[in-house]
Amino acid sequence: MASPKICSGCKLTLPAKEFMVCSKCKSKYDLMCANLTLKRFTSMESRQKSSWKCPECCSYIPKSATTNTTSRSHSEDIATDHLNIPLRNKPIRDLATSQEDCTFVKEDKLRAIIQEEFCSALKNNIKDLIRAELKITNDKIDSFQDAINFINAQYEEMKNSLQEKSTIISALKTENEKLKKDVKELGNRLNIMELHSRDSNIEINGLPENRSENLTNTLNQLAKIVNYSLVTEDIQHVTRVAKLSRESNRPRAVIVKLRSPRQRDAFLTAVMKFNKANVDKKLGSHHLGIGGTHSPVFVTEHLTPENKSLHAATRKKAKELCYKFVWIRNGRIYVRKDENCQALQIKSTDTLSLLN
Known part of the structure; x- marks a missing residue:
């Protein structure tokens, strides 16, 4: 590996390109030791760079041929004294360099320049970073806006559908109330009609069942027991009806349709009088001559x-x-x-x- 190039003036490592080579002694100097600015170095032509002489070589150039011995001796003393002076403290410029306007940058100004450049770079970096973050944020906001628009559209659709359903429900509710009222009225009318259709009927509960029974004869016998005059022609219809509950052990009820409501009331009155007269032995199965366990017999209106x-x-x-x-x-x-x-x-x- 080649050894690094050393400045002959300050003994520091030379930069890669920005240095000068003496055309006479071939010594190498950095721009500061060569007393050159970077601007001056870049503006110099190749001819100027190849003919450049270092300050040390420039100090040995004789002033003229007619100079006397005393003058030469004095010049040599000056040259000898110059060799003892550090090159950085009193740099010697050639004629072309001395005519160039060289401006040295002070520490405060350099610090201000560095600070300005650093702030400018930092500002640009911050702008780029903020711009990138804002772009990401804007993209997210756009996606959120799209989602919100979609949800809002769905909400409006649901809202319209709900309003439509609410209108339908309200109409159905009103109709249902009306139907309830109508059903109630019809139920009352039906109940009244059923009452009218049963105003000549009596219902006998507790009468034991028998396969060979004759309900007409049983009813005639019952009328005789309660002391009511009943003929067969007064009985328009007599039958047993189905139980409301099949699990019930009670015998099926007997429904009797008489000729008129007046006969029904007279028959019920006779039964009531018989029960009041026989409080201890109210109307029952033994009065009708039915064997087996005694069971009470109830005669009521057909409800x-x-x-x-x-x-x-x-x-x-x-x-x-x-x-x-x-x-x-x-x-x-x-x-x-x-x-x-x-x-x-x-x-x-x-x-x-x-x-x-």
Whole structure:
């Protein structure tokens, strides 16, 4: 590996290109020891660089041929004294160099230049960094904006759909309320029609079943027991009906349709009188000559399914509130607290809840 080039003046390593070579002694000097600026060095031609002489060689050039011995001796003394002076403290310029305007940069100015260059570079770097970050942020904002626009479109679609569904639901709700009202009115009308269709009917519960039974004969025998005059022509129809619950062990009820509501009321009155006269032996299966276990027989009006449920709930509520009387008249349910209170008609469960 080649040894580094050394400046003959300051004994420091020379730069790669910015140095001068003496045309006479071939010594190498950096620009400071050669008393040259970088601007001057770059503007010099090759001819000037090849003919350049170092300060040391320039100091040995004689002034003229006519100089006397004393002058030469004095000049040699000056040259000898010059050799003892450091080259950096008193550099000697050639004629061309002395005519060049060389400006030295002071420390404060150099620091200001470096600071300005550093600030400029830092400012540019910061601008580039900020610009890059802002570009990334803008891209993210654009993506967020696209997502928000998509969500907003979906929201508007859902909102419109919800408003449409709300309108439909509101219309259906109104229609449902109207239908409920109509159904209730129709139910009341149907209940009234059923009451009218059953105003001549009586219902007999607890009558034991037999395969060979004759319900007409049984009904005639029952009328005789309660002392009511009933002929076969007064019985328009008699039959057993299906149970409400198949799991029930009770016999099926018997429905009897008489000629008129007046006959029905007279028959029920006769049964009521018989039970009052025979408190200990109320109407039962043994009165009808039916063998087996004795079971009570109940004769009542033929109620609609709705009134049957309401009658059962009324009897339960009256028992809880110590009401003495619960009865049915012409398909309507009545209650009375005691003998001194007024009778109340139970039309629905809402009326039943008002009892106290």
